[in-house]
Amino acid sequence: MTLKVTQLVGGYSQIPVLKDISFEVKKGELVGLIGLNGAGKSTTINHIIGLLTPQKGEITINGNSLFTNTQEYKKSIAYVPETPILYEELTLKEHIEMTIMAYELEKTSAWDKAQQLLKTFRLENKLDWFPANFSKGMKQKVMLVCAFITQADLFIIDEPFLGLDPLATRDLLNLIEQRKSDGASVLMSTHVLSTAQEYCNRFVLIDHGKLKTSGTIQELQAEYGHPNASLSEIYLGMTQGDGV
Amino acid sequence: MEKLWKTRLKRYQKMLLKYLRYVLNDHFIIALLFILGAFAWNYSNFLKSVGLTNSLGYTKWLIVIGLLVLLHLGKYATLLEDADIVFLVPREYQMQSYLKKAYWHSVTITLGQQLLCLIILFPYFMIVLGFSLFQIVCIVLVQLLLKTQILRYELLAASIARLRENVVKIAFVWLIPAICLSLAIIWGWLGILITVMYILSLHKLEKRNMTSTIAWKYLIMKENQRMLSLYRFFNLFTDVPFISRTAKRRKYLDFILPQKPVYTFLYARSLVRNSEFSELWLRLTVLGTVILYFISNFMLSCILALIFNYLIGFQMFPLEKKYENIVFTHLYPIEKKVRERQFSRLLMKILVFTNVFFAISVLVATKGIYDFILMIIILGIEDYLLVVPYLKWYRKKHG
16 A cells, blocks of 8 residues: 555645545555546645645555655655746756755666656757756656656656647656556546546545545446446536535 | 825835845844944045145046936836736826826935935035035035936936937936036036026927827836846845846856755756856955955955855855745755755855955955965854854744
């Protein structure tokens, strides 16, 4: 088992945004975190990566929590933000070097991985450029490269599909598949429900800061009562009050 | 429109107040007192020692240039914003009343500034140059009248296209005022006469060419320039969000960049490729080195070197927080303590680098090897105090 969120209550201020959220992401699983704008997806992610402190409840990764074993906890996460965040003064190469240093990765093998990823995302001839001046899609690819050279157990990817070209989307999905088979787990928030339905093993549906339901697509379909319903139909049905 | 001006003015003053609080922090006030004290003392000494010189010679022209520069201190503040070009255009016909309000506000503020500077210059005129009271009154009068007219010129330029041409502008704001001031210094009353003629001609120009249209882009550009220089000044003391500089690659400097550890790697690159912090450091280092070169009194050198060193060190503190809003700074499995340690060490290196220049300058100026060694020791102690206890206190205060 990798990520375990138990009865999480939290938010940015005293008034909680998240109310009693619990779910798990197991080893080798891709879990889709689904919700409308403002449903609490990003807040949940911010709690997991440690930017926010839970008011109640607990988050553990491989049994470590942020408070009992900070360094281990942080080391096991790789995060790809929705909006790319880059160091303005660092070149692409230096972003990778920075990641290698920060996560204390073995240099040669990490660079091998990086070269491969750079090639996949067609960035290999941009090493000496400032990514801060790249287009949004390219910036996002830089974020992906930096995240996927780490040896994280848990990848947290916030809305990856907007801004990536179809080729990069496919490459990202392959990459996720590969990491899953290596035993890592992935939590991905997205609005692109059709892609999510196709690739995610399980889903966590949240609405208004509450957990609506979670499970595999079959479980959700059974719960919703329509064995052939798409994820999108299920989600819309559930958030609009009919259904469950 | 007048209401709009009032709300704008209130907001502007609030902003000034907010930044002034940073400028006039307790430490800077102490430094400022020292500087002002030193200035007053030197000035009075200068007045005493020079005594009366009747042969004005070229000083006269220096004074004209000085007054002319002083004349351009303080600009016409319209407080217009970028969005106004969209939102206020429908009420363009009413803008004159807004701009006039702005004009009178600028007049009061800048006349105050002019008067203050003239009062400081008064003893110099009186004692050193031996001007008569009448002559001084003429100069002051001409200076103040010219200031109002230069502001008026800016106001008119908003509506009269010809006044926005560079040649016309140079003539009206530099050339004619230069003539007026020269005449005021040589034959007091003639200066006043010409100034009055200047005022009348501007008045006539207004009567003949005034339109109700407004050069929005010109005014907004001017205002943005003015605000930028204001922000630049505040930026010497605190972070101003409106000033963002883009990074430059500067590949030729790559050889001085450290390859590790991680935050030294980051901060050093920030310093080299972004002038946000390093520009000030360089400027103060060069300025300090040059000033120390001209001072032969060791005590004075010490005080100045300490002040410069303090300013550099203190300016650098916010660099540590620069990457606070980049999420990865929090995600990296590196303790905050480690980051702080790496920053402190880098800061120490920067200060020592500067100190070497200061000390060498002192060595050249006083030719005393002991002065050199003493300077190194004194600055070294200050570096330690800045980087260890003071930075610690600063971190605590700024979370």
